[in-house]
Amino acid sequence: MKNKSTVKHRVDEESATIINDGTTNPIKIELKNTSFVLRDKEPKQLAIEAKGLVKKFGEKRAVDGVDLAIPKGTVYGFLGPNGAGKTTTIRILSTLLKPDDGRVSILGYDLANEADEIRKRVSLTGQFASVDEDLSGLENLVMIGRLLGFSRKEAKERAWELLSAFALEEAGKQQVKNYSGGMKRRLDIAASIVVTPELLFLDEPTTGLDPRSRNQVWDIVRMLVSLGTTVLLTTQYLDEADQIADRIAVIDHGRIIAEGTSRELKASVGTGVFQLRLKVPEESERAEEVLSGKLQTEIHFSSTDSSAMSAQVTNTALVAEAISELTKEGIEVIDFSLGQPSLDEVFLSLTGNPPEEKGSEGYQERNHHTEGGG
Amino acid sequence: MAESFSNSSNAIDNMDNEKLRKALLIRERPKKANAITNTLTFGWRALLKIKYIPEQLLDVTVFPIMFLLMFTYLFGGAIAGSTGDYLQFLLPGILVMTVVTITMYTGMELNNDIRKGIFDRFRSLPIWRPSVLVGALFVDAVRYTIASAIMITLGLILGFRPEGGVVGVLLGVGLLVLFSFSLSWIWTTLGLILRSEKSLMGVSMMVLFPLTFVSNVFVDPRTLPSWLVGFVDVNPISLVVTAVRGLMHGVATSEQIAWVLIASLVITVIFAPLTMFLYKNKK
Numbered sequence: 001m002k003n004k005s006t007v008k009h010r011v012d013e014e015s016a017t018i019i020n021d022g023t024t025n026p027i028k029i030e031l032k033n034t035s036f037v038l039r040d041k042e043p044k045q046l047a048i049e050a051k052g053l054v055k056k057f058g059e060k061r062a063v064d065g066v067d068l069a070i071p072k073g074t075v076y077g078f079l080g081p082n083g084a085g086k087t088t089t090i091r092i093l094s095t096l097l098k099p100d101d102g103r104v105s106i107l108g109y110d111l112a113n114e115a116d117e118i119r120k121r122v123s124l125t126g127q128f129a130s131v132d133e134d135l136s137g138l139e140n141l142v143m144i145g146r147l148l149g150f151s152r153k154e155a156k157e158r159a160w161e162l163l164s165a166f167a168l169e170e171a172g173k174q175q176v177k178n179y180s181g182g183m184k185r186r187l188d189i190a191a192s193i194v195v196t197p198e199l200l201f202l203d204e205p206t207t208g209l210d211p212r213s214r215n216q217v218w219d220i221v222r223m224l225v226s227l228g229t230t231v232l233l234t235t236q237y238l239d240e241a242d243q244i245a246d247r248i249a250v251i252d253h254g255r256i257i258a259e260g261t262s263r264e265l266k267a268s269v270g271t272g273v274f275q276l277r278l279k280v281p282e283e284s285e286r287a288e289e290v291l292s293g294k295l296q297t298e299i300h301f302s303s304t305d306s307s308a309m310s311a312q313v314t315n316t317a318l319v320a321e322a323i324s325e326l327t328k329e330g331i332e333v334i335d336f337s338l339g340q341p342s343l344d345e346v347f348l349s350l351t352g353n354p355p356e357e358k359g360s361e362g363y364q365e366r367n368h369h370t371e372g373g374g
Numbered sequence: 375m376a377e378s379f380s381n382s383s384n385a386i387d388n389m390d391n392e393k394l395r396k397a398l399l400i401r402e403r404p405k406k407a408n409a410i411t412n413t414l415t416f417g418w419r420a421l422l423k424i425k426y427i428p429e430q431l432l433d434v435t436v437f438p439i440m441f442l443l444m445f446t447y448l449f450g451g452a453i454a455g456s457t458g459d460y461l462q463f464l465l466p467g468i469l470v471m472t473v474v475t476i477t478m479y480t481g482m483e484l485n486n487d488i489r490k491g492i493f494d495r496f497r498s499l500p501i502w503r504p505s506v507l508v509g510a511l512f513v514d515a516v517r518y519t520i521a522s523a524i525m526i527t528l529g530l531i532l533g534f535r536p537e538g539g540v541v542g543v544l545l546g547v548g549l550l551v552l553f554s555f556s557l558s559w560i561w562t563t564l565g566l567i568l569r570s571e572k573s574l575m576g577v578s579m580m581v582l583f584p585l586t587f588v589s590n591v592f593v594d595p596r597t598l599p600s601w602l603v604g605f606v607d608v609n610p611i612s613l614v615v616t617a618v619r620g621l622m623h624g625v626a627t628s629e630q631i632a633w634v635l636i637a638s639l640v641i642t643v644i645f646a647p648l649t650m651f652l653y654k655n656k657k
Binding site for chain 2 (some may be wrong): 092094095096098113116119120122123124126127128129130131132133134135139143144146147148149150151158161162164165166167175176191192193195196218219220223224226228229
């Protein structure tokens with residue numbers, strides 16, 4: 001098979017994206033507004049294209065007219081509270097659920113008529129561990145490998161390769177039920193890439209994981225995407241969407257209520273909060289002067305802690321400058337943070353309401369599947 | 375931005391980036407596995423489960439022994455005058471009852487998978503779809519055979535003397551395993567419809583109890599009131615018991631065997647496609 005992986009280097013926030021097509025063709029790079037831009041010979045292909053997707057569970061419209069256009073080689077995030085319709089949408093896109101209305105094309109194949117072709121090219125890692133907990137990690141991966149057509153020997157080799165790459169080598173022969181949450185999740189993702197898919201669905205890949213395991217999952221996703229896989233993931237955390245998704249769709253009540261890059265979303269949502277504490281409270285006036293000069297915004301003092309101050313900021317790059325300016329002035333900062341707008345704030349700003357926790361049918365239905373299931 | 379503050383490369387202190395890259399770079403897709411390989415793989419999975427959870431074999435080891443001893447000595451004197459005579463009549467029947475009862479575990483196993491994410495994984499794979507079920511059913515057929523072997527061995531020790539000889543016994547077991555394989559499709563159908571293992575257990579007991587007891591497993595139906603005989607005669611379990619008993623004692627007619635084959639076929643033709651339809655369209 002012809003390998004058409006795309007390697008993408010993010011050089012820096014603002015400036016340039018250099019896209020290196022893995023083939024031998026020369027790469028055309030254009031200089032345009034201080035950015036290097038690769039002009040595709042062909043228009044950018046879409047991994048997922050959906051129009052007017054609807055799924056009803058009884059009276060409830062779990063998915064209510066979703067349109068998507070997700071380019072290949074990107075990470076796309078579905079952000080929304082429980083029951084917003086994220087899982088239902090992913091289950092439709094991964095051929096597990098038939099939509100009631102709408103047209104979907106996955107990697108150029110029609111969902112309604114070419115589901116088999118799609119299944120060959122996509123993988124799904126569900127919200128709940130989609131591995132057999134009674135078997136060992138090795139046996140799980142060998143099983144998937146055999147099902148996909150590897151010989152016994154190839155399946156075993158591939159399984160060990162993945163176990164080793166995912167830091168599961170030592171636990172390879174243990175039953176999965178003894179794995180930690182992070183290990184289970186990694187095995188789960190490994191099972192999805194026994195044959196590296198062109199498109200990977202990850203349903204809440206980091207829910208319930210500790211920060212370190214979460215970072216490991218993010219690293220896997222980044223690596224996959226850098227090698228050309230398109231990833232569609234769902235999350236309840238703005239922070240997560242911000243960290244790994246190129247574009248984000250905010251979903252509520254089965255509809256996409258906002259869509260864009262995290263920068264665009266945050267711009268529409270409002271500002272972050274910059275907080276810091278000084279070592280010497282007496283320096284706060286001098287610090288205020290420096291900060292307000294740099295950040296071009298009003299500095300607030302804490303009413304309870306004379307060494308603490310905060311500011312609403314829009315340009316986060318200025319924060320780093322402000323801190324180094326403080327250091328230059330000899331003002332010691334012992335603690336600082338840049339608060340992200342929370343999911344609640346996003347929803348509040350986009351809908352005027354905090355996210356609803358009442359689940360849609362889709363969510364409730366998934367719950368049935370778990371009750372008593374461990 | 376957030377990226378500038380979190381240093382994610384720090385976090386992978388035990389995941390090797392280079393190994394990861396290498397593992398993910400391989401995108402070669404093997405030739406699609408055929409239906410038989412798929413089925414065998416799922417059979418292998420079922421065998422592995424027995425390896426890890428050997429106590430699930432209790433139903434095919436301890437149950438048959440318990441049932442056989444219990445009913446032979448409990449009813450033998452009262453029904454046939456002697457346990458030795460009763461055993462000749464009872465063993466084929468109780469063999470059918472035991473094996474038919476354990477068929478419901480197939481549905482429970484499937485129901486278990488559905489409530490876990492692995493069901494979604496299997497459904498999203500490019501494989502021959504029935505293989506998930508057929509593979510498991512084949513392994514169940516092995517379990518039925520184990521149960522049969524244990525019961526017959528114990529029966530022989532207790533004084534069971536089949537007049538049909540080795541061939542008759544083997545044919546009887548074969549016919550029973552075939553019928554049980556068909557019957558399993560009913561439990562897989564229910565396993566896909568019912569929400570929990572408990573409700574599945576309840577429903578199967580409700581079906582199996584009357585079917586196995588109100589049959590010719592324990593008693594000759596001629597002793598029953600006439601309205602009950604009507605039911606016993608059409609009860610598929612009775613058909614199977616008659617044929618298996620006949621084969622083991624060398625008196626089976628081809629008509630008796632044909633009825634079992636027809637019943638198996640009818641059950642499979644209805645419930646196998648129904649199972650697959652539900653499987654494909656499961657929400």
